[in-house]
Amino acid sequence: EWRFNVPVLWDQYPHIVGWETIPAWPHPTQFIPGGNSPYVTDAYRDALLAQFPQARAHVIAGAGHWVHAEKPEAVLRAIRRYLTSIAA
Numbered sequence: 580e581w582r583f584n585v586p587v588l589w590d591q592y593p594h595i596v597g598w599e600t601i602p603a604w605p606h607p608t609q610f611i612p613g614g615n616s617p618y619v620t621d622a623y624r625d626a627l628l629a630q631f632p633q634a635r636a637h638v639i640a641g642a643g644h645w646v647h648a649e650k651p652e653a654v655l656r657a658i659r660r661y662l663t664s665i666a667a
Contacts, residue, residue: 601630608634609661611654613642637661 588595608631612619619627619636627634637657642649 603629604631604633606633607665609658610634610636611646611657612636612638613644613646613649614638614640615642616644616646618644635661 610619610627610631637660639646639650639653639657642653647654
């Protein structure tokens with residue numbers, strides 16, 4: 580019977596829930612979260628901008644975390660606009 584290895588989970592918890600600090604990505608970056616997603620929120624704004632200082636966000640209203648599956652045409656439009664803007 581399989582069981583959780585609680586001591587190992589406890590010991591490794593910081594690695595499971597966090598990310599290691601790596602150098603910031605100093606290039607243009609586009610985030611396309613769904614407006615209903617609990618993952619890309621204002622609470623994470625400062626951390627995201629610290630890691631991706633040139634980040635832009637295009638929020639897709641009415642979509643959740645799986646924005647690409649829920650609103651594929653809106654995601655494609657956002658990607659095309661972004662790529663056009665950084666190619667100029």
